[in-house]
Amino acid sequence: MINKVVNRITRWQSKMLSYEGKATLVKHVLQTLPIHLLSAIFPPSTTINQNQGIMANFFWALRNDKKKYHSSFWKNCTFPDYEGGIGVRLMSDVCQSFQYKQWWNFRSKQTLLGNFLKEK
Structure with a gap:
């Protein structure tokens, strides 16, 4: 799952x-890349x-050579657009x-x- 995301980002x-x-x-x-995998298995929190x-x-x-500046917490980005976020889901x-x-x-x-499982 992580390799797919990293490969897509490097492009x-x-x-x-x-x-x-x-x-x-x-x-x-x-x-949307890990959706099918998440529906079948439960990956560890790490x-x-x-x-x-x-x-x-x-x-x-x-850019890769410049230092990254986070203007907000990632959790704040998960709010919907109308609440000031960008609509990304955790x-x-x-x-x-x-x-x-x-x-x-x-x-x-x-x-x-x-x-x-019910009988057990």
Whole structure:
């Protein structure tokens, strides 16, 4: 999961992108890469934090040779546009929502694994 994000970011590092362009890439490309994986497995929190850190460093970095300046906390960027953020979702929240969805499917649908877990 992390390798996919890093490979995608390295292609964009040389391009001159505005903050709006970077926000669009983070929201619509980088956050959609691990969605299928997150719906099936639950990665450790270190992997999720590392993934979020890579996205934050890509968003705030102007160039590789210059020092990065973060004008706000990454958590503030996760607010919707109308609340002053850029609309990026936290990967931990996405992972937690998939965990709840999977738990609900186990509880409500008649599956072999769901029946096994109910009996246990």
